[in-house]
Structure formats: structure tokens, C-alpha cells
Amino acid sequence: MPQLDIQISVEDERWGDEDTLLPVAERVLNASAGYLAREEGQPFPSHPVELSLVFTNDEDIRAINAEWRGKDKPTNVLSFPAYPIEPGDMTGPMLGDIVIARETVEREALDLEKTFDEHLTHLMVHGFLHLFGYDHIEKDEAEEMEALETRILATLGLSDPYAGQDPIV
Secondary structure, three states: OOOEEEEEEEOOHHHOOHHHHHHHHHHHHHHHHHHHHHHHOOOOOOOOEEEEEEEEOHHHHHHHHHHHHOOOOOOOEEEEEOOOOOOOOOOOOEEEEEEEEHHHHHHHHHHHOOOHHHHHHHHHHHHHHHOOOOOOOOHHHHHHHHHHHHHHHHHOOOOOOOOOOOOOO
16 A cells, blocks of 8 residues: 655645644545555555645635746646656655645535535545646546546545536646
8 A cells, every 4th residue: 555645734724724634635645546556556665655735725826826837827726746757657755746725626616516525635636646647638638537536536435526528628
């Protein structure tokens, strides 16, 4: 079973405290890592692999999105791999960072008629897969990534978040 060392940073008090968020992150990300290792053959080192989760707001993620992606608008989740890897490559000692914006998660959950926790879980899985080189720029990549997200979410008791939608590209 892969070992993760999850570091949490709460930059917006509306998220609650680290002690509340860490068990959620551990459940979701450990399930994701376990699935990748077991079902996809994703190799992991024998030592714990570190990643950080930053829980922030629309204002901060907008600034990050503008600086790193040239998109001056808030988004739900951003992922920054520590090392460029492709799916199936061995990870380094640090996976990278996942940044999630509170207000966008809330808006999207309402629009999708999902609970906040369900949508947050989906975005954690989505961001985690980006750290392993999965992407959704091309249609075939989007189909692969979305199918993988759906299978991981099913292990967490959640339904297909993409049911009835075309792949996001």
C-alpha cells in the first residue's frame, strides 16, 4: 500500500481547521493512491511520498492561476507536480501541491446538485491524478482521466460525476 505524507495548509478560515481537513484528505488521497497502485500498476517508493494540500479562496487561486497559467480568473483546483512524470512513472519523494478554492467548490456543488463534500472529494481525486501526469487537454486524455476518476470515486461510494456529459477538454 502506498504511503502518503499529506501536509495541509488552510489559508481561508471558512475551510475549518487542519485537524478537520486532514482525515478527509487522508481518506480520499490514500484511496486514490491505493487504487492507482493496485489497479493501474502505478509504482510508489517504499518511503512515504509527500504532497501538500492548500485550502484557499477564489481571490488567492485567481492570482495563482494568473501567474502560472495566464488565466486571470478563479478556478476550482490547481495542481503543481514537483517533478514532471507520466502515468506509470515512479514518483519522486515529493508529489507536488494541490490548491483548492472554497467559493468555487461551493458554487459548482450547487450548480451540479452535489453536496459540498462530494464535490470536494472529486476535486481532490482530480488534482491528485494531475500530479501523476494525467490530463484532460485532448479528448482521449480527458476520457481516460475521467474514467479513472469515476472508478476511484466509486471506491469511495460516490457516483460518476461526469454522467451525461462530454469529456472536459
